[in-house]
Amino acid sequence: MQRFLARDAKFAYSPEHASIGTVEPGERFEVESVEGFFGYFSSPADFTPERYAEAEAHKWAVTGPISVAGATAGDAVAVTIHDIEVATPGVVVYGGYTAEDPLEWWDDESACEVYPAEDGALHFDERTTLPTRPLIGCLAVAPAEGTRHAKLQGRYGGNMDCRELRAGATLVLPVAHDGAGLYFGDCKALMGDSEIVGPPEVGAVVTASAEPRHRPAAMEWPRLETAETITTLVSGTPLEWSARQAFRELLNWVVEDYELARPKAALLLAMVANAGICQISNTDYTAYCTVPRGVLEPYRPGSDPGVRTCPDPLVCDVRRAGQDQS
Amino acid sequence: MQRFLARDAKFAYSPEHASIGTVEPGERFEVESVEGFFGYFSSPADFTPERYAEAEAHKWAVTGPISVAGATAGDAVAVTIHDIEVATPGVVVYGGYTAEDPLEWWDDESACEVYPAEDGALHFDERTTLPTRPLIGCLAVAPAEGTRHAKLQGRYGGNMDCRELRAGATLVLPVAHDGAGLYFGDCKALMGDSEIVGPPEVGAVVTASAEPRHRPAAMEWPRLETAETITTLVSGTPLEWSARQAFRELLNWVVEDYELARPKAALLLAMVANAGICQISNTDYTAYCTVPRGVLEPYRPGSDPGVRTCPDPLVCDVRRAGQDQS
Structure with missing residues (x-):
């Protein structure tokens, strides 16, 4: 099975990136999805201002672009997720969560936590363990125009953080450039709807396949x-x-x-x-x-x-x- | 069992309304909840501009205010829903749903539809029937200050259209005036999250009970x-x-x-x-x-x-x- 490697990760979605390989329609392939904080935090003690700054600079690494044979500009591509294997502990960066406006909580990050996640379970603490429900935070095609930071999202997909984008689901995206140019990243062990507080980021191996598809007239968004x-x-x-x-x-x-x-x-x-x-x-x-x-x-x-x-x-x-x- | 009647419905939430009766803590009581379009549409042929104007003027009738013995300003009241018996067909008013912005769909109402709803099933058409999941659109206490139109919502509850406000649920509201002053209305046969298009409005008989409760320090909203x-x-x-x-x-x-x-x-x-x-x-x-x-x-x-x-x-x-x- 073809495997696309974390070392080929990018920090943007762009039609200017060189393809890292091509898959045939229906061919299963593996993608190494980089952990959201780029591996800077493997234990709470790793959290320092310096490492935090480095992690922030490396956030939203996405592996790609992967070309899909036969995918044509103006049509669509259907990406089926067969498996998401969690490959690292779950990492969160957090603060006090005291601001009146929770949007400000994202600017108050002063520590990290690392949760062991194996065999479908995330060890939260000595009192509880939660079943994982792995999802892909970022899945995109190369956007129609220009280069977009990998943390963004739009009609090309991207950082949608949809918790139903998981094994068994097929994401259909409009194709803006021949070959589509797929990017995968930002997997989480589990999350609720809305991501008001950061869920556990994990590195993962995604098994997927892709098929060119006629773009329906009614389809304007993923x-x-x-x-x-x-x-x-x-x-x-x-x-x-x-x-x-x-x-x-x-x-x-x-x-x-x-x-x-x-x-x-x-x-x-x-x-x-x-x-x-x-x-x-x-x-x-x-x-x-x-x-x-x-x-x-x-x-x-x-x-x-x-x-x-x-x-x-x-x-x-x-x-x-x-x-x-x- | 005490029963509070549709004829005592109001079109606002207000501390100035005279109480229509008092319930003891834990006492079960019935409330006649008025169908959203106030009974103006019993068949599609009823839809005329004149009747539509009258129905709009009578929208959001809410039955109340019902006093709860022992409910004290500054504390809370817990209202438990034991049953919602659908008492009328489901009524929707609709249009073409063609505007680019769905918010404008609410201003394009040109016809009505009436769905039979009995024995827990709503007859949608000759091809399908849907199980009902009755909910209360409006449940409020008298607001702290002033009179609010019954279509509104806030810390006092009101027209929240929460589809989980149904049999088995307890809604806890902050009490602003002694006696709380409960209002019930705007039941629907079933609806999805968000009410982007109007779900079937029904008249209903709600069976409920209410208990004064200490207001937790952390509670600012329902x-x-x-x-x-x-x-x-x-x-x-x-x-x-x-x-x-x-x-x-x-x-x-x-x-x-x-x-x-x-x-x-x-x-x-x-x-x-x-x-x-x-x-x-x-x-x-x-x-x-x-x-x-x-x-x-x-x-x-x-x-x-x-x-x-x-x-x-x-x-x-x-x-x-x-x-x-x-």
């Missing part, structure tokens, strides 16, 4: 697909704008792919879709909007006719009402 | 408690401010009630708490921050010592790791 859900991801400010656009983007998707008139699709999504927060830690805020596929199944072209009852929109599957009772 | 979770609710603008404050409010709560130093509590919440969106349809945006009690259980004063493993922070319970394996 999409995330799982077996159970479809999700849109929009970054901007203020957050309410991002959330509303993520809803609109999902509505456009549903109207394009399912047999539902636009108003009816909007009313259905109002009942069962969730607009939520990926991250509000950055300069643009990433919102998501997600809907279970099961709710949409009756409107899929070619689906079986008949009334269905969705057992719970939050965890809806595609079984028909009559089958549920058997 | 709190929502269930058997599994604790949640804070903050309304303001922009939404990222509300979300960050909801996180801070939850952090203050955890630090006050559990044996966790502030930085450690913040880092734990970063891994497992979710900051999300109740509604961004209004002038102030309501965010929530929620954490499963199970994650906090090892830090509860008097809890059993020993390392626990939380099986999944998203649905974590309080069982110990050793017991899980049995």
Whole structure:
């Protein structure tokens, strides 16, 4: 299996970077994802002003760009995550968390903590251990124009910090340059929605594959697909704008792919879709909007006719009402 | 059982309203919650400009104020929802949903739809039926100062549109006036997080009880408690401010009630708490921050010592790791 190495990490997304290799459509490959603080902190004692400054200068290393054979400017690329193997302890940098405005907490970093993370569990302290739920914080294609710092995000993907970008998910990104130019980085052991306080950063080995895909007319922003859900991801400010656009983007998707008139699709999504927060830690805020596929199944072209009852929109599957009772 | 009637509904929250009755601590009572469009639309044919104007003038009727014996200004009141019985079909008013900015969709209302909702199911169309998940859109105490339109929200509660404010939940509100002065209204059959498009408004009979409670020092905003979770609710603008404050409010709560130093509590919440969106349809945006009690259980004063493993922070319970394996 091809493996792309941490030594080829960059600190930006850019069409000017030389490709570090090419993968064929569907080929599985491994990417070494660099721990967020670039390995500067392996124990709390490592936290000094000097090392902190160095770590900050090396934050958001992303491994890439990786070319995808057949990916063409103007189309899309679908990146499937098969596995995220946590390869380091989880690192956080923290402060007192006393400012009235939590956004200021990011400027009050005076210590670090390192959590052992092995075998799917993060050892928080002597009282508790938490199951890991590894995710990829940064996954991007080369942006359409110019060079963007790896900490940023936009229509090209980037530092979206979506906790559903994990094993089993497929992220679909619009391709701006032939070959796409994929970058991977900023994995976390686990995190809640919103990243108001920093979650544990980990180095990881991501196993992925990528396929060129026709770009749907309705697609303006990244999409995330799982077996159970479809999700849109929009970054901007203020957050309410991002959330509303993520809803609109999902509505456009549903109207394009399912047999539902636009108003009816909007009313259905109002009942069962969730607009939520990926991250509000950055300069643009990433919102998501997600809907279970099961709710949409009756409107899929070619689906079986008949009334269905969705057992719970939050965890809806595609079984028909009559089958549920058997 | 005392029953508070729709005919006593108001269109504002105000300390100047005369109480419509008094409940004893823990006494179960019923409240008739008025359907959001005040019954003006019982079929799509009812939608005319004249009726729409009348319905808009009667929007956000809330039944109250109900006095709670022993509730004292400066303390809090805990309102437990035992049942929400949907009593009418679900009503939505809608438009074309074509504006680039979904906030403008609220100004483009040109038709209505009425969905039968009985026996826990909402009949969406000939292809699908959705299980209802009834919630209370508006639950408030009389605000500290002045009269607020019933569509508004703030520290006194109000039109928060939190979909977890449903049977089994307890909403704790700060009390500004002796007797608290509870108002109930704006129930929906079901909705997703964020209310970017209007969900089905229903008339309902809410069964509730209320208890005066000491107001914790850390409590500045409404709190929502269930058997599994604790949640804070903050309304303001922009939404990222509300979300960050909801996180801070939850952090203050955890630090006050559990044996966790502030930085450690913040880092734990970063891994497992979710900051999300109740509604961004209004002038102030309501965010929530929620954490499963199970994650906090090892830090509860008097809890059993020993390392626990939380099986999944998203649905974590309080069982110990050793017991899980049995």
